[in-house]
Amino acid sequence: MPKLIRNRAVENDLWTVLKEATGPEVLKVVLNKNFIVPIRFWETYKSEIEEYSGQIAIWLDSDEMASDIEAELHNFPLIALNFPVFSDGRSYTNARELRGHLNYQGEIRAIGDVLRDQLFYMSRCGFNTFAIRHDQDPNACIQALSDFSTGYQACTVEAEPLFRRF
């Protein structure tokens, strides 16, 4: 089972990410699962989702904006933000927005090309679970969350910038 990091511990990932091309029939075949579905899937198959036996969450790709689904955000227990490639930095801004003016309190999960060397910044932007890429060492990833003891900026982990803290 894929590994997930939450609260600086490794756990089994109980959610399955559906890719873009998947159709609604999956919800009829695989029952009582937890699916993270693409935003378009969720918009298109609302009635199927309503009838589904398991939990449904959504994921946003890096070119999709959290603010576009502002009104419905709070229905989701988790929102996953995709890194198509680790060097695409747009999901950091999406996470900041979710934690900022969109005031999303649920789980924000990093999915896709999630590597240990970016985890510290992700955590400061509001991600709190990390579906690390299969080849990543989970223990090293947990360590990487402590690469730095603090940062200069206000962020999700430290609500005030350093200059207001000392």
Added chain:
Amino acid sequence: MYQYNEYDHQMLTERVAQFRDQTSRYLDGKLTETEFLPLRLQNGLYVQRLAPMLRVAIPYGLLSSQQLRKLAFIARHYDKGYGHITTRQNIQFNWPQLEDAPDILAHLAEVEMHAIQTSGNCIRNTTTDQFAGVAVDELEDSRPYCEIIRQWSTFHPEFAYLPRKFKIAVCGTAVDQAATQVHDIGVYLVSGPEQQVGFRILAGGGLGRTPVIGQEIFPFVEKKHLLTALEAILRIYNRQGRRDNKYKARIKILVKEMGIEAFKTKVIEEWQRIKDGPQTLTEKEIERCKSFFIELPYTATQDNPDTLTEALQKEPLFLNWYRRNVKQHKRPGYAIATIALKETGTAPGDVTDVQLEHIADLSDEYSFGEARVSHRQNVVLADVAQEELYALWQQLRNQSLASENLELLTDMICCPGGDFCALANAKSIPIAESIQREFSNHDQLLDIGEITINISGCMNACGHHHVGNIGILGVDKKGEEFYQISLGGSSKNEASLAKVLGPAFAEEEIPFVIRKIIAVYKDNRIDGEKFLGTYQRIGLEPFKDKIYAKAD
């Protein structure tokens, strides 16, 4: 200057440890080339033509003598005995080994230096006027605000993977010496409606392939809103800047494609959300940062002391240097002395380990232990008592540091070019040298007057060729190096982009072409007019006619 506190030290130490681990994983084959790339770039390491290149940050160009000595040590032990001052007030070493980089960074950390974010798609070193704090035409010292921006931009978790590099310059003087308008963000200290000092903020400037002059986003923001205003611009850029094409990924392209009004609206909308939030600067923080740049313990009080006047009378070479390289200081009795790193035969901006140590000693002896580097690749001793200028000059002469060509034709900006840089299409250092050799007579240089020649070895424009009065760009034509000449650029207040003169020239033609350009200027200038003034009055045509004229 700014002194690190326990937090700055701690984060820097943690960064060195992090990069040491990343480097060893890369060398062990556990990190791929692609995954290591942005990590090493954000620690200043390029892989160049001959060896890795390490670019060390000099925040807003300010150095202590202790830091200068450390740079000398690094040049000597890890390089071939020299460093190169860049157009963004950094210093780069051309010959370190990748395996040594973590050790070099540890050495730098001992003197509160690093190579963080000197490369890569992140917010780079913030630059400013090399005369900040001592200039006569200054509204307010820009350095405290540069330091505030330095801290905010360092390890910014949201903006470490931007579409492309991002450069910020701050200017507090009436005469802009920081090329502020050709930065991704340009910040000017200005007087507000109630005479309070705040910021005017531009965005979307930049050089490179598509040179653009920045446009105004905020006509005036109060000081406390500096960081939220910057953050709003960066957020829109991070989200909407193009990522499909590296050459269209800078903020200037986003601003162009969206249109300035639409971009501004987005930024202001974002700013309204975060304005007055936690990143709002406190009075206490502004005062704290200012406290590092308070007035030095000046003792001299008298302008033009007898010792200076006498030395100027008896020593014509000193007079030459004084006239060119010494500028007025805001305090009576003091002067700003520039060490032009433009000796003919040495690559512009290059400085040896021994010279770095001498500059360190001289800064201790004559300038309160501080020195600055300028974006025109020179070094400044900003607080020299006028009565000591002659002694300083004598010592500079002994070290080949007394080039008296500041702001003259031979004080060129020049990138490392094809001799070092993997991106370059053509060499640039030999071009600079051939021009310096062609114009070796000081009286002749004085007669030509103030002019900037900027040379880049490729269209990435590290040598700022678009904003040189004369710009020289190295291009590749079927494997051969050619040089395109443009005229009329400026990075000062009247910022303008140079216009291409015509077809490119071969390397050996360049000195003669420059000679002809200068001849057209001299034939047409009206008393006291600088090159740029004449060009602006007569335009490109007379230059074209002369240079491309068919031989009779």
